Amino acid sequence: DTEVTQTPKHLVMGMTNKKSLKCEQHMGHRAMYWYKQKAKKPPELMFVYSYEKLSINESVPSRFSPECPNSSLLNLHLHALQPEDSALYLCASSSQPHPRQPQHFGDGTRLSIL
Amino acid sequence: AQTVTQSQPEMSVQEAETVTLSCTYDTSESDYYLFWYKQPPSRQMILVIRQEAYKQQNATENRFSVNFQKAAKSFSLKISDSQLGDAAMYFCAYRSAEGGSQGNLIFGKGTKLSVKP
Numbered sequence: 001d002t003e004v005t006q007t008p009k010h011l012v013m014g015m016t017n018k019k020s021l022k023c024e025q026h027m028g029h030r031a032m033y034w035y036k037q038k039a040k041k042p043p044e045l046m047f048v049y050s051y052e053k054l055s056i057n058e059s060v061p062s063r064f065s066p067e068c069p070n071s072s073l074l075n076l077h078l079h080a081l082q083p084e085d086s087a088l089y090l091c092a093s094s095s096q097p098h099p100r101q102p103q104h105f106g107d108g109t110r111l112s113i114l
Numbered sequence: 115a116q117t118v119t120q121s122q123p124e125m126s127v128q129e130a131e132t133v134t135l136s137c138t139y140d141t142s143e144s145d146y147y148l149f150w151y152k153q154p155p156s157r158q159m160i161l162v163i164r165q166e167a168y169k170q171q172n173a174t175e176n177r178f179s180v181n182f183q184k185a186a187k188s189f190s191l192k193i194s195d196s197q198l199g200d201a202a203m204y205f206c207a208y209r210s211a212e213g214g215s216q217g218n219l220i221f222g223k224g225t226k227l228s229v230k231p
Contacts, residue, residue, distance in 0.1 A: 042205055042221030043159070056218070088157060099147050099209040100166065103219065105159035 003027055004106035006091050012112045013081065021076040021109045023091030029104070031097035032074040034066060035090040037108070043090055049074060050097040078111075086113045116141045118208050120222035127196045128230050134181075135191045135225050137206030145211040148182070148189045149219070154202040162204070165189060167211075193227075201229045 004025045013019050023032065031050050035043035048056035049068040057066075063085075065077040074091060088110050092103040117140045127133035139148070150162040165173045165182050172180050177197075181190045193200055206222040 040224075042224055043219075045218045058218075090157075090159065092159070099211045102149065102161045102164055103159075104161070105151075107156065107158045110157075 004091055004093055004104050006089075006106035006109050008109060009107065010110045010112075012114060013078070014114050015081060015083075017081075018077070018079045020078065021089055021091075021111075023074040023076075023093075023106060024072055025093045025104070026072055027093065027095070027104070028071075029093035029095050030071060031094045031101070032068065033092040033094075033103060034074070034076055035092065037088040037090055039087075047076075048097070055097065081111075081113045083113050086111055116143070116146075116208050116210065116220050118206055118220050118222040120204075120206055120225050122225045123223070124226045124228070126228045126230060127193070127200075129196055129198060131196055132192060132194045133196055133227065135193075135204050135206075135227065137189045137191070137222055139187050139189065139206075139208050141187065141208065141210075143210055143212050147209045147211060148180075149207040149209070150178070150180070150189075150191045151205045151207060151221075152200075152202045153205065153224075154199075159205070163191065196229050198229050198231060201227055203227075 007022045034046040037043040046060045047066045052068045067075040088108045090108045092105045094101040094103045146167045148165045152160045163175045177194045203224045208220045
């Protein structure tokens with residue numbers, strides 16, 4: 001069982017829809033991450049939150065909007081996505097943003113854009 | 115910029131045998147961390163082992179061990195007594211410890227490991 005919980009596990013949406021991905025951890029971790037992973041590729045970093053503040057945005061298009069309402073919760077709001085945005089979206093957390101701390105990943109949300 | 119290379123797209127091992135997965139990286143930094151992650155078909159990325167660049171001793175976690183050669187910039191993973199549950203995609207990853215604490219995890223392209231019964 002993963003200690004980082006992502007919902008939903010699967011999401012199918014049209015290009016005009018608005019949806020949100022949710023990530024939750026109760027390990028007291030203060031850094032949280034969003035990754036995008038295409039099939040048979042490694043994960044690519046999208047955003048990093050450190051102590052509930054956005055610290056890294058890897059030039060992600062504005063149709064992806066992250067939000068960190070509290071230290072346990074991380075959302076990714078989706079709007080007007082493109083078919084190429086279909087991918088596995090992974091959330092991760094670490095106890096501190098320090099690079100020594102390993103990142104713990106959730107099971108991901110498989111997103112399909114019609 | 116740092117890069118991570120896994121030269122073996124696919125590997126196969128017989129159950130109970132030993133297999134070594136290769137990873138090389140390129141960096142001009144002296145302080146960094148290296149990781150091996152495992153991603154089974156269930157999708158979750160699971161940390162297998164971690165190595166700190168300033169430590170000469172190779173990390174070990176039960177059946178998993180690394181051969182860390184800093185001068186050669188090599189970080190291979192050895193899996194002993196392979197089990198069916200070891201079948202997965204294995205990613206080697208690098209993370210800088212310099213330039214602040216926000217360094218990204220840089221992943222290799224992965225090695226798909228199959229375990230034959």
